[in-house]
Amino acid sequence: MRIGAAKQTYAADAALFDTATQRRWIAALALALVAFPFLADEYWLYLACLIAINVASACGLNILTGYTGLVSLGQAAFMGLGAYTVAILQARFGTPFWVNLFAAGTVAMIGGVLVGIPSLRVKGLYLAIATIAASVLAHFLFANLALTGGTSGLSVQPASIFGIALDTSFKLYWLILPVTALMLLGAANLFRTRIGRAFIAIRDRDISAEVLGIPLLRYKLLSFGLSSFYAGVAGGLWAYFFRVVTPESFPLVMSIFFLAAIIVGGMGSILGAILGAVFMTLVPELLKLVVGWLPMSANATLILSPVRTIVFGALIVAFLIFEPHGLAEMWRRVRRFFHLWPFRN
Template sequence: MRIGTARSSYRHDESLFDSRTQHAWLAVLAVALLGFPFFADEYWLYLACLVAINIASTTGLNILTGYTGLVSLGQAAFMGIGAYTVAALEQKLGTPVLLNLLAGGFVAMLGGLVVGLPSLRVKGLYLAIATIAASVVLHFVFANWHSVTGGHAGITVAPAEILGVSFDTSFRLYWLFVPITALMVLGAANLFRTRIGRAFIAIRDRDISAEVLGIPLLRYKLLSFGLSSFYAGVAGGMWAYFFRVVTPESFPLIMSIFFLAAVIVGGMGTILGAILGAVFMTMVPEALKLIVGWLPLSADATLILSPVRTIVFGALIVGFLVFEPLGLQEIWRRIRRFFHLWPFRA
């Protein structure tokens, strides 16, 4: 524990950020997030929006997989539900943006509740397979329910518009996505300060004794599925406003694996882990692309190196699994611990 943070009330002891240092760093982060769009170019703003969307979805999956221990490979399909809901509402009814995003979340939540039903009986790999099956079914629905989804051609989405301002650039979308994602992350953090979050962890750690403590397993597993897919639905809605076209191929199975990998690489069952994991998974391929671009190579060599990039990315993930099973957040914690006493003790 950090010294010099004597806490004098239970409320203080239970707060999310309990030391002055943490408050200071949070302020720095807030300033950085506010200032970033004014200094970054279009490319970096594009990445920032993508990272925000991925953080929202990864945080959702983390509630389900990291905290409740239910492995799901359906996160991308739930994002698809959210994206299609937003796209269809925008196209057919033209309802307000924030309402559309909420609706996307709720419709995805309904999907999640249905897919979650087998979770009382099947766990682990079996549940993962069941969720894959669900995403295949959803893909079929996306591709064939022409009147709503527009079939294989998909739906083109008009730019989000709030109070007459059209969110048609990454710069503007940044101001929409980052606050939404921040709220969602804060909500998840709050969840695990209360009985609901504790019940999720109890189910993950030992479901039999959770039941004896008065936690109805099915209800809480479904709740976890519902919340997780709500997050995916909102993230999918943002995705729809970001890419402005939604097709059945927008949310492939590999994307679900991407989110699962983000949860694992970041650190399962921690709020920070989902954030770090999503940033890592989104940014590292881009960083590798940049590095290859900087190398003084001919155009041919760059072309040859592009598969190498993928290999390096894969190797990094494997490296994390082997050398730091607790993920990026554990590395972060170790760095923090080091600086608590630095420079008085190394």
């Protein structure tokens, strides 16, 4: 520990960014994100918005799986609930986007709590199967209810602020990025509270946590609710971004994508959710480039879908074997290297 690094007050000890260096890096990152849309073209703005949506959803899944230890393969279904909520409210009532996004999170949270009820009795693989069943049920409802438009889905009018339609990636960037940043800030602070520490205790040893007085069902349902709320808001942002919602928009492979993101990024880490979502969003783009170089590039679409699923599975296995703590741990090693450099063994 550096001389003078000990905190003198409780506020300093509880600070989210406890060093001047961290605050400077965060300020530099914020300035870069503000400047980015003025320098990037449409393709990179599209990717930035998609990455921000995926970061928000991955952060929600990390609350449930990474911090509470409850495996879920229903994240896509909860995003679908949020997306359909936005589409229905926007089409039928024309309510403001912030009302729609909050309603999307709330509806998804209710769905998450219902799905989480079996979590007191089952865990691990059995819980994952239960969430898959919920995902299949949600897909059936999306495809067969008149309210959701059936298999044709629903179109979504663009969000608007002060009469300005957010109908381009540049404009949507200023909606999606701040919402994602607020969600990340909320998650980072959550695990400095009693609730967040209860989640971690349940993950580490649920029986011991119950002996210590933590009501397991209440906190497991709360974790499911918070995770689903994040997914619902991310689904609402997704609906505003793509402007159409169909049952095929949220397949099971999307849930596998988010599970892969938090495994690759590092479970139980906000940074891991960010790095994993960024990495896994960019992987398909890299695959498109690779497939485009192949002689049979005319069939690139047919090749890409199965290859992408294979790559996701291979990445999960590779990181579980060689780096179970994910990209976040690799980043910490780099930081430690430069922190001690040149005085290292």
